Amino acid sequence: MMTGADNQCLDALKADMDLIGTTIRENFVFRQVLVNPIIKTQQKRLVMSTLLDKRVHPLTLNFINLIIRNRREILLADISRVFIKLYEKSKGIKRAHVVSAAGMDDSTKQQLQQRLNALLQASVQLTSETNPDLIGGFILRMGFQQYDASLASALERMHKTLTN
16 A cells, blocks of 8 residues: 555645645635535545646545545544644644734744744744734744733733732
């Protein structure tokens, strides 16, 4: 039996799982087709084959057909999420998310990512978002850890200290 690791195609399979997970999360109609018990298994397989045939690796398409044949398509979003986590763990990739009061330019993101790479001795995938409610500074989240260097939190802490 051929597996993804034997085939040296893990990167392609990971990209496929990203695509599938994102599509399920963001496309209501696609999600409804997968979970609707009225739609027959063969019809679901046909829809998936039509949508994904030229876009994903054949191994991924075979896997999806197997999932649908065994009537486990409702688990496909979870399967893609777990696959991505296992892939990242095997590659030594860690995720970090930064929320800043003002938008971060590419050079600032790159500097932060390089510092996190060095600090964690891992490849860090950094995502960012802007939240003006922070007033200034940033909040960095990695897994279950959070470093809050926002002005809003500092003012809140100062307010609590002064009122006590």
